[in-house]
Amino acid sequence: MSGVTPTVTITSGGKKLKLKDQNIAWIDIRKKANRIPSATLLLMEGGKSKDWFELSDGSSFEPGKEVEIKLRVEGEKGTVGKDQSVFKGIVVRHAVQARSGGFFLKVDMKDKAVKLTTLKKSRIFKKDKKDKDFVEEAIKDGASVKKVSGMDLKHTGEMVQYNATNWDFILSRAEANGCWVMAEEGKITIDSPSTLGGKSEKHKFENVDVFFDLELEADIGAQVKKIKSVSWDIKKQKLSSPKSATAVNGKMGNLKADKGAKAMGAQSDMLVGATDLSPTEIKAWADAKMRKTRMAMMKGRITLPGSPKVKVGEVLKISKVGKRFNGKGLISGVRHYVDPKGWRTDIQVGGDAEWFYERRDIVDPPAAGLLPGVSGLQIGIVDKYEKDDLARNRVRVKIPAVNEKDVVWARIASIDSGKERGFFFRPEKGDEVVLGFFAGDPRQPVILGGMHNDINKPPVAAEDIKDKNFKKGIFTKEKLKIAFNEEVKEVTIATPKENFITLTEDTEEDKAGIIWTDQNKNVIKTDKKTITIKNEKGESVVMEPEKNITLKDSKGNKAVLECDNGITVEDKDGSKITINSDGITLDSASDVTIKGANITLEGSGDIKVEGSGNVTAKGSAVELN
Secondary structure, eight states: OOOBOOEEEEEETTEEOOOOGGGEEEEEEEEETTSOOEEEEEEEOOOBTTBTTHHHHSSTTSTTOEEEEEEEOTTOTTOTTOOEEEEEEEEEEEEEEEETTEEEEEEEEEEGGGGGGSOEEEEEEOSSEEHHHHHHHHHTTTSEEEEEOSOOOEESSOEEEEEEEHHHHHHHHHHHTTOEEEEETTEEEEEOHHHHHTSOOSEEEOOTTSOSEEEEEEOOTTOOSEEEEEEEETTTTEEOOOEEOOOOOOSBSSOOHHHHHHHTTOSEEEEEESSOOOHHHHHHHHHHHHHHHHHHHEEEEEEEEOOSOOOTTOEEEEOSSOTTTOEEEEEEEEEEEEETTEEEEEEEEOOOSSOHHHHSOOSOOGGGGSSOOOOSOEEEEEOOOOOOTTOSOOEEEEOTTTOSSOEEEEEEOOSOEETTEEOOOOOOTTOEEEEEEGGGOTTOEEEEEEEOOSSSOOSSOGGGOOTTOOEEEEEOTTSOEEEEETTTTEEEEEOTTSOEEEEEOOOGGGOOEEEEEOTTOOEEEEOSSOEEEEOTTSOEEEEOTTSEEEEEOTTSOEEEEETTTEEEEEOTTSOEEEEETTEEEEEOSSOOOOOOSSOOOOOSSOOOOOOSSOOOOOSSOOOOO
16 A cells, blocks of 8 residues: 655755655654654765766755755645644765665754764762753753653762763663653653553554554563562661562553463562662662563554654554554654655554663773773782882782783772872782772773682681681781780780780770780780789789789889878888888888988977887987987
């Protein structure tokens, strides 16, 4: 069956072109949800020996020119003599061809919204905004906003567009909300298929005698009865409670999605987000996946006589094609094709089950495509020291997966690095390390950490590693260490010659305190009851808070300062001096000698001198008063 024969009007830069009907070999216009509308013109050139490519040489179809295609069907009710615009965009490709059938100019055009697809960019959007705000900002970079609906998902944190075109970013966020993106003459409309499909039908197909081609299919391959989603809950340190997708029932055909899912053994699907996503975001994610699967079950296309009225996002009612397919379908694509046989319009219903990113690689290739990249982590072996002429604290490593001979420079990641500060631990020759690669570039390795193995054993013996994982520490090759024992809450800083400081909260036998010990066996120890300073010979100072302070040498001589009983100094033979509230007492089993230039004995009361033997008072003069 032939299509309707239209009158074609083409304008370039707003000016109507004087093209003859025989100049137009064919016109192909494609519009689809989540795609930039496009059009292709194939024009017959003049073919004269001196002017074979007259149209190509002109400026009407030069790349960058704005071109509009209008079609008119004479005698169509309500549109007699009226041109209907079916496409407006810019020329993106201009090519000439010469075949046995003649000389041709082929012109490829895109809707002006193509500007959203040209350059990749990165930016951070302000937090506490909705997806609607993010996509509208991105749209305005190369198009205009006609309507954005169904994008009410709010993000408390920042939204990031990383090295992606505005179009890829917009589509990704729209799909995450279960929405379609539709472009028309540089204007963007975003809406939910559920909302669009809930509207009354604008078009009807009910007479099998008027179509050129019909292809409808019921495909249960992607159907799932239930879809749930979870993400990592940082606060609870476990996966979040699952969010279930809202049930979606199509309005086309009599096939039940749940029945199809059961036949496929797909009772429930779980979407798992490895990051901390909000409950509303994972719910929207599950809902979006459910809509996509249901849209993919009933789909197809119908070719009808040309009509400019059919738009993407409108509802088509189909009848008289059997109960399996009768019903309402959402128009996901429209194609206008004009050739000598006439004008035909393809109407596509249904959608794809795959996500946008699954159909198109929107992520940069490893190593930016400059060379074959490396994926995942790799094992490295540290090579001998070599001076880093760039002073970037790099080390030389071998990558066994490449070969075991050659070496490359690798940077070192640290838990803290800054100007003249940070953790400075360089790996040693022979160490087994974990290598990552910046942007997947095999020329840019970075050491992420090291690994113990059968040769390079850990400093804590395997038998000392318990289930509760109490022992930790920093151990250097020269046996310097900072050790942690969480079982007794103890920290030890030590050198190989047993100079160490131990800080402990061990409550057993009142051990909690600090111990300083040096290689000369000098010790300072503090605990709940005492502070003790002791040397190798046993000489010591013992301080008991609110009780005594005792100084003792290795021979047994000592001095005791008692809080409640004064001061006592005692030698190894038992001679002692006591000072307390009762006075001063000198007590010795042998002689007591007091010697000085002048000695004065004075008492406010009595002074008594008594001996069991003789008492002698001797001097140049003895005065008794």
